[in-house]
Amino acid sequence: MKKITHNKLVRDRIPNILIGHGLSFKAHKCNDPDFIKELSSKLEEESKEVAEKVHWYDHITEVEPTSKEEDKAYISSITEEMADVLEVFINLAKALNITTDDIEKAADKKRKERGGFEDRIFLEWSEDANEAEKKGKLK
Numbered sequence: 001m002k003k004i005t006h007n008k009l010v011r012d013r014i015p016n017i018l019i020g021h022g023l024s025f026k027a028h029k030c031n032d033p034d035f036i037k038e039l040s041s042k043l044e045e046e047s048k049e050v051a052e053k054v055h056w057y058d059h060i061t062e063v064e065p066t067s068k069e070e071d072k073a074y075i076s077s078i079t080e081e082m083a084d085v086l087e088v089f090i091n092l093a094k095a096l097n098i099t100t101d102d103i104e105k106a107a108d109k110k111r112k113e114r115g116g117f118e119d120r121i122f123l124e125w126s127e128d129a130n131e132a133e134k135k136g137k138l139k
Helices: 014-020 032-063 068-095 100-114 129-134
Strands: none
Touching: 032 068, 068 100
16 A cells, blocks of 8 residues: 655545545544644645646736636636635634634734735835934934
């Protein structure tokens, strides 16, 4: 029997799916500290997958025009990855006893203080704040 090492958090139904396919496996339930650590790792993994799909989509559409069906398929694929990010995000918040209201309030506060991303501003460079402060420029 050839084994594939995963060593990562998986969705709840994965063991049943493996059993349904007649596959052997070893799994265990994470304790609280490990669960939070694994959710954090999973969030990184899933976020990276979203970014990779978006970059791939950007690359493909730059090379040649895509059909509406191709666009729909790419966007659907990105949506699936974003759903994974959302699922992990929600579970990480729950594991840390953070409510969605808490998150929304923090997001609103940041948006009021620093803005959102609606204006699509891409900062190319800025002066070093420490250096500007030394020169008396920073107030």
